[in-house]
Amino acid sequence: MKTPESYRKHLIFLGRRNAGKSSLFNAFIGARIAIVSDQPGTTTDPVYKSMELAPIGPVMLVDTAGLDDEGYLGALRASKTNSVLYKADAVCLVVDSEWTNFEDDIVKELKDKEIPFVVAITKADLGKNQELIDFVKSKGFTYCVVSKYDKESIDTLRLTIASVIKAEYEPPLIEDLVDGGDIVVLVVPIDLGAPKGRLIVPQVEAIRECLDAEAIPVITKERELRWTLENLRRKPKMIVTDSQAVMRVVADIPKDVPMTTFSILEARHKGDLFELIKGLKAIMDLKDGDDVLIGEACTHRTLADDIARVKIPRWLTNFTGKDVNFFVHSGREYPEDVEKYKLIIHCGGCVITRKMMLRRIEKARELGIPIVNYGVLISYLHGILDRALEPFPEAKALYEEIENAQRV
Numbered sequence: 122m123k124t125p126e127s128y129r130k131h132l133i134f135l136g137r138r139n140a141g142k143s144s145l146f147n148a149f150i151g152a153r154i155a156i157v158s159d160q161p162g163t164t165t166d167p168v169y170k171s172m173e174l175a176p177i178g179p180v181m182l183v184d185t186a187g188l189d190d191e192g193y194l195g196a197l198r199a200s201k202t203n204s205v206l207y208k209a210d211a212v213c214l215v216v217d218s219e220w221t222n223f224e225d226d227i228v229k230e231l232k233d234k235e236i237p238f239v240v241a242i243t244k245a246d247l248g249k250n251q252e253l254i255d256f257v258k259s260k261g262f263t264y265c266v267v268s269k270y271d272k273e274s275i276d277t278l279r280l281t282i283a284s285v286i287k288a289e290y291e292p293p294l295i296e297d298l299v300d301g302g303d304i305v306v307l308v309v310p311i312d313l314g315a316p317k318g319r320l321i322v323p324q325v326e327a328i329r330e331c332l333d334a335e336a337i338p339v340i341t342k343e344r345e346l347r348w349t350l351e352n353l354r355r356k357p358k359m360i361v362t363d364s365q366a367v368m369r370v371v372a373d374i375p376k377d378v379p380m381t382t383f384s385i386l387e388a389r390h391k392g393d394l395f396e397l398i399k400g401l402k403a404i405m406d407l408k409d410g411d412d413v414l415i416g417e418a419c420t421h422r423t424l425a426d427d428i429a430r431v432k433i434p435r436w437l438t439n440f441t442g443k444d445v446n447f448f449v450h451s452g453r454e455y456p457e458d459v460e461k462y463k464l465i466i467h468c469g470g471c472v473i474t475r476k477m478m479l480r481r482i483e484k485a486r487e488l489g490i491p492i493v494n495y496g497v498l499i500s501y502l503h504g505i506l507d508r509a510l511e512p513f514p515e516a517k518a519l520y521e522e523i524e525n526a527q528r529v
């Protein structure tokens with residue numbers, strides 16, 4: 122139960138109103154979480170519940186509002202449901218009586234987004250709907266015939282869904298960059314932005330991965346870095362620093378010690394480092410009056426010297442000398458009017474899944490909007506990106522290519 126949401130596969134229950142989504146969601150979990158009634162439109166907002174799904178591991182189930190909702194409120198609910206879709210690792214498409222255009226549209230959307238799905242033909246206790254079963258079979262969809270009253274059918278549904286969720290490769294944060302016995306210095310500032318009594322996710326993960334690799338993580342604040350290095354008898358394999366502190370620490374790092382930032386590690390682990398570097402091309406093309414979106418996946422308290430609202434706009438404006446308009450969007454949902462932006466600057470995405478981050482990047486690519494993340498951008502604006510990319514030679518080569526092209 123301690124697995125963070127960002128590491129859970131998301132399984133979304135979709136279907137028309139009254140199809141039996143909430144009933145299946147409850148049966149799947151084995152508890153009454155979502156409200157069930159014979160009134161169409163019972164579920165209004167998505168309902169989230171985490172559970173363990175063997176053999177996948179920790180998952181997040183999401184019950185949604187019926188997609189065929191009518192009227193203004195209905196459209197609102199349906200749009201909420203749609204925006205939940207981008208989180209999906211798999212979908213359970215619930216149908217009870219007939220297959221209609223709604224199901225066709227959903228399937229088209231799922232195929233476009235490459236989301237695996239299982240059709241659950243439900244309410245089987247009321248009599249099997251052979252025509253519907255034959256139709257779904259003829260389409261070649263993976264399906265289950267279920268009833269909320271039949272535990273065995275729910276067990277089969279669980280196994281079937283688990284079998285369609287792909288085990289995807291996730292690049293590690295740092296584990297593959299260090300070997301057993303290596304000393305890795307992690308620079309962790311304890312400033313206003315640090316959560317009370319804790320460290321942030323990428324820092325904790327980096328410590329854990331170093332330990333898994335049998336390396337030796339040494340953790341220090343930026344002010345003590347110099348001291349730390351002077352006291353080490355061996356040269357560290359790598360120094361990883363918080364990207365906002367990078368300017369304060371870079372002078373203390375010997376030239377022959379590779380360094381990078383947590384955000385750059387995060388860009389590869391959670392996103393697509395190459396695509397985020399390509400986004401830098403847009404910076405020199407920014408013009409006065411352009412709109413720039415700053416996207417944050419979490420909704421943390423705004424700080425006086427907030428990274429999204431104050432620091433990044435200030436650094437970028439200083440760098441380009443252009444008077445651009447910054448818009449901040451925070452939250453797990455995808456911002457709606459992305460088309461109007463000339464550049465998206467995204468956070469590292471530590472609170473969302475890799476899939477969600479990749480979809481955000483993919484959507485930006487489809488719309489032709491360059492996207493960078495905080496870490497890549499901050500190192501770039503401070504002129505140390507080539508150094509921070511040292512652990513990733515291919516990414517560094519791509520960056521140098523972009524830089525050279527711009528010089529020409």
Ligand SMILES: Nc1nc2c(ncn2[C@@H]2O[C@H](COP(=O)(O)OP(=O)(O)OP(=O)(O)O)[C@@H](O)[C@H]2O)c(=O)[nH]1
Nearest residue numbers: 138139140141142143144158159162163164187269
């Ligand atoms: N007999 C039988 N009735 C079911 C089954 N599943 C759901 N129902 C009934 O169908 C009705 C709708 O069920 P819900 O689970 O609320 O359906 P929903 O898809 O969540 O509906 P909305 O939230 O309104 O979109 C309720 O009266 C349920 O009791 C089932 O397996 N068998």
Ligand SMILES: [Mg+2]
Nearest residue numbers: 142143163164
């Ligand atoms: Mg419901």
